[in-house]
Amino acid sequence: EAGVAQSPRYKIIEKRQSVAFWCNPISGHATLYWYQQILGQGPKLLIQFQNNGVVDDSQLPKDRFSAERLKGVDSTLKIQPAKLEDSAVYLCASSLGSGGSYEQYFGPGTRLTVT
Amino acid sequence: SQKIEQNSEALNIQEGKTATLTCNYTNYSPAYLQWYRQDPGRGPVFLLLIRENEKEKRKERLKVTFDTTLKQSLFHITASQPADSATYLCALDEGDSNYQLIWGAGTKLIIKP
Numbered sequence: 748e749a750g751v752a753q754s755p756r757y758k759i760i761e762k763r764q765s766v767a768f769w770c771n772p773i774s775g776h777a778t779l780y781w782y783q784q785i786l787g788q789g790p791k792l793l794i795q796f797q798n799n800g801v802v803d804d805s806q807l808p809k810d811r812f813s814a815e816r817l818k819g820v821d822s823t824l825k826i827q828p829a830k831l832e833d834s835a836v837y838l839c840a841s842s843l844g845s846g847g848s849y850e851q852y853f854g855p856g857t858r859l860t861v862t
Numbered sequence: 863s864q865k866i867e868q869n870s871e872a873l874n875i876q877e878g879k880t881a882t883l884t885c886n887y888t889n890y891s892p893a894y895l896q897w898y899r900q901d902p903g904r905g906p907v908f909l910l911l912i913r914e915n916e917k918e919k920r921k922e923r924l925k926v927t928f929d930t931t932l933k934q935s936l937f938h939i940t941a942s943q944p945a946d947s948a949t950y951l952c953a954l955d956e957g958d959s960n961y962q963l964i965w966g967a968g969t970k971l972i973i974k975p
Contacts, residue, residue: 751905789866789951789965790906803962838905847894847955847963848913853905 749773751854753839759860765827768857772820772841778802779816780851781824782838790838796822797845829861865889866966868952874972875942883937883969885952890964892954895928895935900949900968909950910937942973 752771760766772779777798782790793812794804798819807814811830816822826833836856842849867886875881885895893914898906912919912928912935919926925938939946949970953963 787967789953789967791965792962795962840905845961847892847896847961848911850896850908850911851906851963852908855903856905 751839751841751852753837753854753857755857756855757858757860759862760829762831762861763828765825766829766859767823767825768837768839768859770822770824770839770854772822772839773852776841776843776852777819778842778845778849779822780838780840780842781814781822782840784836784838784856786835793824795845802845826859829859831861834859834861866952866954866964868950868966869969870967872970872972874974877942877944877973877975879942881939881942881946881971881973883950883971885935885937885966887933887954890933890954891930891957893957895926895952895954896963897924897926897935897937898951898953900951906951939971944973944975947971947973 754769779796781793783793784790793807794814795802796816799816812826814824836858838853838856840851840853842851896911897909900906910919910926912926914930923940927936949968951968953965
């Protein structure tokens with residue numbers, strides 16, 4: 748079974764530039780998550796999709812971050828314009844369903860450096 | 863305020879011994895608690911899930927306990943090996959209709975040969 752795919756693995760941009768990340772979840776997984784992980788901290792949920800609908804985006808800085816999940820499969824996360832504090836690893840995960848009873852499968856992450 | 867606490871300092875354990883990691887939480891009433899392993903440069907990998915009505919869960923050399931009175935979960939690795947060295951994260955649901963997991967910062971475990 749193929750795992751969660753993410754690209755790119757690394758990205759370096761200057762502040763005020765824009766960047767986009769792509770995620771392909773495990774086939775058949777209805778729920779897709781985007782997390783931000785800062786060094787030394789646990790993952791922080793940015794947005795959670797159930798199929799192609801948003802379940803939770805309460806911690807997504809909507810003035811600069813946007814995400815979509817077309818056709819309930821792949822997803823993209825965009826930052827425009829980037830700030831220095833956006834430097835972090837962006838993790839995509841998927842699961843069969845939503846809630847604490849479902850284990851999450853993570854991709855390798857995208858390490859973003861904003862200079 | 864709501865929070866999850868894991869040992870912030872690295873835990874150094876001699877190979878062959880049992881490693882015990884702690885996850886404490888306040889102001890949550892989770893129905894589920896999960897443990898993940900994260901290696902440098904990689905995403906977390908699921909290890910075990912335990913329900914609020916379960917006291918203990920085992921998988922090979924791993925054991926998790928869940929004490930809802932103490933608001934604490936313990937994660938044990940028996941007969942530890944250098945390959946067990948990693949950061950271990952606990953995550954729990956908020957026990958209501960909110961579907962997201964709340965994550966601890968993780969504990970770095972170092973198994974010395």
